[in-house]
Amino acid sequence: MTLDRRRFLALSAAAGLAAGASATTVGYAQDTTRTNAKIVIIGAGAAGTALSNRLVDRLEGAQITIVDPRKDHWYQPGFSLIAAGLKPAGYAVSRTSDWLPRGVKLVSEAVVAVDPETKRVTTDAGTQLDYDVLVLAPGLVLDNDAIEGFSLDVVGRNGVGALYAGPQYAAKTWEAAARFSETGGVGLFTRPATEMKCAGAPLKHTFLIDDIAERAGTTKRKIVYASPSDNLFSVLIVSEKVRMLFQHRGVEPAYRHVLKAIDVEKKVATFTTPDGDLQRDYDYIHVIQPQRAPSFVPESGLAWPDRWIGQGWAEVDPHTLRHRRYADIFAVGDVAGVPKGKTAASVKWQVPVVEDHLVAHLAGREGTARYDGYTSCPLITRVGRAMLVEFDYQNNLVPSFPGIIAPLEELWVSWLMKEVALKATYNAMLRGRA
Amino acid sequence: MKELTPSTLVAVFEEIFGRGLFWAMVVTAAVVTLAYFYVLIRDRRVSWQKFLFAQLSMPVGAVGAVFFVMWATHSEFADIGGPIDVIVLLAVAVAGAIGMAILVYTLESFLVRRKPLP
Numbered sequence: 001m002t003l004d005r006r007r008f009l010a011l012s013a014a015a016g017l018a019a020g021a022s023a024t025t026v027g028y029a030q031d032t033t034r035t036n037a038k039i040v041i042i043g044a045g046a047a048g049t050a051l052s053n054r055l056v057d058r059l060e061g062a063q064i065t066i067v068d069p070r071k072d073h074w075y076q077p078g079f080s081l082i083a084a085g086l087k088p089a090g091y092a093v094s095r096t097s098d099w100l101p102r103g104v105k106l107v108s109e110a111v112v113a114v115d116p117e118t119k120r121v122t123t124d125a126g127t128q129l130d131y132d133v134l135v136l137a138p139g140l141v142l143d144n145d146a147i148e149g150f151s152l153d154v155v156g157r158n159g160v161g162a163l164y165a166g167p168q169y170a171a172k173t174w175e176a177a178a179r180f181s182e183t184g185g186v187g188l189f190t191r192p193a194t195e196m197k198c199a200g201a202p203l204k205h206t207f208l209i210d211d212i213a214e215r216a217g218t219t220k221r222k223i224v225y226a227s228p229s230d231n232l233f234s235v236l237i238v239s240e241k242v243r244m245l246f247q248h249r250g251v252e253p254a255y256r257h258v259l260k261a262i263d264v265e266k267k268v269a270t271f272t273t274p275d276g277d278l279q280r281d282y283d284y285i286h287v288i289q290p291q292r293a294p295s296f297v298p299e300s301g302l303a304w305p306d307r308w309i310g311q312g313w314a315e316v317d318p319h320t321l322r323h324r325r326y327a328d329i330f331a332v333g334d335v336a337g338v339p340k341g342k343t344a345a346s347v348k349w350q351v352p353v354v355e356d357h358l359v360a361h362l363a364g365r366e367g368t369a370r371y372d373g374y375t376s377c378p379l380i381t382r383v384g385r386a387m388l389v390e391f392d393y394q395n396n397l398v399p400s401f402p403g404i405i406a407p408l409e410e411l412w413v414s415w416l417m418k419e420v421a422l423k424a425t426y427n428a429m430l431r432g433r434a
Numbered sequence: 435m436k437e438l439t440p441s442t443l444v445a446v447f448e449e450i451f452g453r454g455l456f457w458a459m460v461v462t463a464a465v466v467t468l469a470y471f472y473v474l475i476r477d478r479r480v481s482w483q484k485f486l487f488a489q490l491s492m493p494v495g496a497v498g499a500v501f502f503v504m505w506a507t508h509s510e511f512a513d514i515g516g517p518i519d520v521i522v523l524l525a526v527a528v529a530g531a532i533g534m535a536i537l538v539y540t541l542e543s544f545l546v547r548r549k550p551l552p
């Protein structure tokens with residue numbers, strides 16, 4: 001057989017088509033459930049969006065409504081990179097509506113109350129939505145008023161950073177941190193005493209600004225990491241590793257220090273410590289606000305009455321994420337009252353569990369999927385290196401790539417994961433594909 | 435990571451480069467590879483002269499790929515921290531080298547007029 005160009009092209013095109021056809025048939029393996037249930041999802045962040053994308057593939061005929069007042073979607077793991085000058089503010093911003101599947105109705109209002117007895121949600125605009133199944137996914141709120149003297153207006157000036165507050169504030173944080181990295185002095189890096197999302201982020205910011213100052217040749221600097229507890233991370237093996245790295249880098253830990261107030265003009269911070277209030281001067285301070293569930297959660301009687309008092313996290317079973325008193329309510333993402341799990345990586349593991357139990361509930365079955373507290377955070381230790389830290393409810397390390405990517409080692413691949421793969425994986429998760 | 439299936443990987447790569455660019459790159463790579471096989475079959479032999487030149491281009495491809503990745507990810511050689519880092523770096527270099535060699539060989543075959551066989 002002679003092979004001319006045209007014939008070769010025709011053959012290869014046919015091969016390509018065949019490959020493409022077989023690729024499109026995978027991914028539709030799970031069967032759909034018919035239902036006319038009304039499902040209301042509160043919050044179109046990481047968890048709400050990912051769940052809605054998966055539910056439309058699993059349910060036929062359901063009326064899915066997602067409620068979220070914010071037009072912008074925030075890729076929050078990007079804030080750490082923005083606050084170190086590695087990405088622009090726009091890196092973390094997309095549009096909420098761009099991620100939502102067809103067939104899901106978006107109501108751009110804020111939920112102010114849930115009545116779990118009459119099964120009705122009320123928004124700030126007075127809209128009332130009845131539900132058969134309710135999913136709480138409103139993330140958490142930052143309590144700006146909890147630290148005396150702090151407000152969002154001061155972020156970026158007089159050496160105040162607060163990268164959690166949003167992409168613009170992360171960029172302003174970099175303005176203040178960049179100045180510190182050039183002039184040096186005392187840098188105070190804090191974290192709140194409440195539960196918080198991504199407990200690695202305060203450490204990342206400390207490591208990154210220290211590294212950037214070091215590269216800039218700013219040797220006259222004292223960096224203090226103030227921890228409210230007597231360790232640096234709740235998983236002790238990680239805490240020990242961080243302690244060693246801090247020692248090596250000359251970062252000074254200050255234990256049992258809870259930030260109470262800042263004097264922005266005088267540049268003085270006040271900490272509550274076991275020995276009473278303690279004042280420290282600073283040239284740069286990084287503030288992370290105390291964090292709580294949105295107020296409608298405790299006000300609607302959905303919070304734990306006896307745990308995390310004053311923080312309002314939803315009272316759910318730690319393994320199914322189903323409300324312990326209302327079988328038709330689930331909580332997923334940061335709002336869930338579980339001991340770990342306030343990261344986007346946890347959301348990736350939680351969403352399929354809620355999906356399983358929710359769909360089973362509508363089909364009159366019991367779900368079987370189980371969440372064991374998987375939480376992860378690429379802990380950046382300098383520009384170009386990170387440690388992949390993954391753990392579960394029992395503080396076990398649960399490495400995704402055992403024997404290949406060592407969990408407590410500072411590696412370049414782990415940095416690549418944060419810098420290149422994390423946002424992509426996050427976006428794929430939002431679309432329900434990862 | 436929860437599950438690393440081929441479709442997750444495709445989804446992740448689509449997000450890294452954007453859907454259009456990713457598939458454009460896949461198609462380009464496929465076209466170049468197909469073109470390479472085409473010239474191999476058309477000529478019914480490997481031209482060792484072209485192959486030599488293609489081989490000479492391999493280090494350029496390797497170094498180019500490594501520097502591109504370093505530049506695109508705010509990294510430097512001092513960041514290499516463990517065995518897996520070395521392996522990934524070598525893989526990038528090998529991929530760059532092979533890609534470059536295939537590209538050069540194919541271009542040569544199309545651009546350089548065939549010398550009549552003796």
Ligand SMILES: Cc1cc2nc3c(=O)[nH]c(=O)nc-3n(C[C@H](O)[C@H](O)[C@H](O)COP(=O)(O)OP(=O)(O)OC[C@H]3O[C@@H](n4cnc5c(N)ncnc54)[C@H](O)[C@@H]3O)c2cc1C
Binds near residue numbers: 333335347
């Ligand atoms: C600085 C920083 C760094 C981080 N780094 C990482 C990391 O490296 N890796 C990682 O895995 N995770 C990281 N995270 C954590 C991750 O971003 C969150 O855990 C994740 O976004 C939680 O998803 P969620 O859907 O619960 O909340 P969110 O994504 O915050 O979404 C909540 C949504 O609910 C909406 N909402 C709020 N109140 C209401 C209401 N009353 N009515 C209706 N809608 C409402 C909000 O507008 C928002 O859109 C980081 C977070 C921060 C802040």
